Amino acid sequence: MTRERLYIYDTTLRDGQQTQGVQFSTHEKVQIAQALDALGVDYIEGGWPGANPTDSAFFEAAPRMRAKLTAFGMTKRAGRSAANDEVLAAVLNAGTGTVCLVGKAHDFHVTDALGITLEENVENIRASIAHVVAQGREALFDAEHFFDGYRDNPDYALATCRAAIEAGARWVVLCDTNGGALPADVGRIVAEVIAAGIPGDRLGIHCHNDTENAVACSLAAIDAGVRQVQGTLNGLGERCGNANLTSLIPTLLLKEPYASRLETGVTLDALAGITRISRMLDDILNRVPMKQAAYVGASAFAHKAGLHASAILKNPSTYEHVPPERVGNERIIPMSNQAGQSNLRRRLADAGLEVERGDPALGRILERVKAREDAGYAYDSAQASFELLAREELGLMPDFFDVERYRVISERRRNARGNVVVESEAVVTVQLRDGTKRTGYFKNDHPQEAQDDGPVNALWQALKTDLGPYQAAIDDIRLTDYKVRITNGGTEAVTRVIIDFEDGQGRAWSTVGVSPNIVDASFEALNDAIRWKLVRDAAQAVAGTALGL
Numbered sequence: 001m002t003r004e005r006l007y008i009y010d011t012t013l014r015d016g017q018q019t020q021g022v023q024f025s026t027h028e029k030v031q032i033a034q035a036l037d038a039l040g041v042d043y044i045e046g047g048w049p050g051a052n053p054t055d056s057a058f059f060e061a062a063p064r065m066r067a068k069l070t071a072f073g074m075t076k077r078a079g080r081s082a083a084n085d086e087v088l089a090a091v092l093n094a095g096t097g098t099v100c101l102v103g104k105a106h107d108f109h110v111t112d113a114l115g116i117t118l119e120e121n122v123e124n125i126r127a128s129i130a131h132v133v134a135q136g137r138e139a140l141f142d143a144e145h146f147f148d149g150y151r152d153n154p155d156y157a158l159a160t161c162r163a164a165i166e167a168g169a170r171w172v173v174l175c176d177t178n179g180g181a182l183p184a185d186v187g188r189i190v191a192e193v194i195a196a197g198i199p200g201d202r203l204g205i206h207c208h209n210d211t212e213n214a215v216a217c218s219l220a221a222i223d224a225g226v227r228q229v230q231g232t233l234n235g236l237g238e239r240c241g242n243a244n245l246t247s248l249i250p251t252l253l254l255k256e257p258y259a260s261r262l263e264t265g266v267t268l269d270a271l272a273g274i275t276r277i278s279r280m281l282d283d284i285l286n287r288v289p290m291k292q293a294a295y296v297g298a299s300a301f302a303h304k305a306g307l308h309a310s311a312i313l314k315n316p317s318t319y320e321h322v323p324p325e326r327v328g329n330e331r332i333i334p335m336s337n338q339a340g341q342s343n344l345r346r347r348l349a350d351a352g353l354e355v356e357r358g359d360p361a362l363g364r365i366l367e368r369v370k371a372r373e374d375a376g377y378a379y380d381s382a383q384a385s386f387e388l389l390a391r392e393e394l395g396l397m398p399d400f401f402d403v404e405r406y407r408v409i410s411e412r413r414r415n416a417r418g419n420v421v422v423e424s425e426a427v428v429t430v431q432l433r434d435g436t437k438r439t440g441y442f443k444n445d446h447p448q449e450a451q452d453d454g455p456v457n458a459l460w461q462a463l464k465t466d467l468g469p470y471q472a473a474i475d476d477i478r479l480t481d482y483k484v485r486i487t488n489g490g491t492e493a494v495t496r497v498i499i500d501f502e503d504g505q506g507r508a509w510s511t512v513g514v515s516p517n518i519v520d521a522s523f524e525a526l527n528d529a530i531r532w533k534l535v536r537d538a539a540q541a542v543a544g545t546a547l548g549l
Contacts, residue, residue: 003263009043009230016236026057037065040266045070050090059094071096075103075128082131102142105160106149126163133168140171147181179210183220190224200225214243247294275328295327302332351387376487376494382512384532404429408455426458440465456522476504497521
């Protein structure tokens with residue numbers, strides 16, 4: 001069976017940049033474009049040349065790529081020729097082989113927003129597309145507000161599309177600009193457009209997510225026959241965003257009838273990188289990734305309930321619609337107060353701890369997890385702290401050191417230049433298992449120059465300053481994220497701190513601390529991080545000895 005070609009058009013760098021609070025630098029746009037090209041999308045819309053300096057700079061710096069780099073603009077204005085419209089000229093001057101022009105397909109917008117006649121608007125579309133084609137460029141026409149326009153005046157909405165096709169447009173893109181269309185309406189209208197004589201292999205779909213239906217509407221349009229689909233990474237876009245390509249692309253490659261019927265530029269091998277690309281974008285935006293995101297979210301393959309985990313152990317397909325590795329994600333069996341022994345034994349096995357079914361320690365671990373989560377702990381987000389708890393109950397936790405005391409002081413003052421600075425210092429005293437004591441000290445002597453000059457950083461530096469025989473094992477630990485939550489309010493508020501770490505071996509882990517005092521909660525999580533690292537390194541050393549390494 002021959003599969004039909006479906007073209008994927010990414011507009012993260014243009015429509016995605018219209019997300020509130022999002023502004024890409026030129027370097028970031030290049031980085032995202034390279035990732036999209038490696039993924040295998042067919043078109044990358046880079047922005048609107050001339051609209052802002054960043055977009056113009058991107059087209060000047062844009063790397064060579066397999067995907068078709070596309071400049072976005074608008075059809076010419078009334079009262080001037082396409083050749084003499086400076087806005088259209090700026091788009092063409094970007095030098096891209098593909099140009100997408102947006103124009104009105106809704107009669108209401110033509111008469112009320114543009115203030116021109118319906119005939120003038122159709123002529124503007126025709127002349128603009130013809131001018132782009134005459135320059136040797138591939139032309140696309142974005143039919144703005146098409147579905148609203150078709151509802152109010154189908155003949156006119158179709159007339160705008162026909163004008164673009166007749167002028168040589170490769171694609172006419174039907175846009176649900178307001179995001180209010182529903183899948184059934186999109187499917188029906190697309191079928192009617194094709195029946196009216198515009199071929200499906202000349203049609204694209206561009207949906208917004210204002211009813212949380214952008215992906216569903218896009219699939220409905222594909223079912224009806226369009227052969228280009230537009231969207232953005234992580235669903236960025238105006239208002240509620242655009243169709244989310246990190247959901248849409250895996251669905252097209254892994255779900256029927258699309259997987260067997262359609263071919264895209266994204267291969268199954270490339271699809272395994274989509275989780276990494278999604279998280280790269282969140283890193284660029286300095287945003288916390290949405291855990292519940294389909295396919296790529298950290299919780300997309302997390303199985304918390306005991307019944308689910310028990311079935312997953314027997315056959316992952318019982319509660320997973322696709323294998324996580326197909327999209328570069330991973331399965332997680334978190335620990336929580338809903339956990340049963342199936343979750344627990346699986347999680348212990350992942351940590352290298354094999355415990356027989358029915359071992360009394362399993363019940364003790366579960367009870368302790370439940371009690372501590374009632375007190376505010378969250379072990380499904382802090383697997384390293386859970387492992388330490390389990391080892392203690394199993395009698396497998398080495399006694400590396402005990403923290404005898406710590407002190408942290410923060411001082412807010414003005415320096416010699418009259419600038420306000422906050423200076424922090426900390427002292428941590430530990431007792432090693434041989435009975436000797438070590439004291440670590442840290443003071444930020446130049447707080448105005450430091451980036452991590454708070455009390456938590458001071459404690460972290462003091463704790464890992466002098467741990468004697470363990471020092472070499474902890475020197476490569478790096479704190480990567482710090483999250484604080486208040487688990488209940490009022491005068492009895494409890495603070496939960498979750499901290500993420502990495503080391504030089506590429507390992508990543510998270511720990512949790514809980515206390516009414518935010519500094520103490522942080523210290524608990526910091527202490528757990530070092531203990532976990534020492535446990536893992538000790539286990540590696542034992543394994544290496546056994547193997548004769």
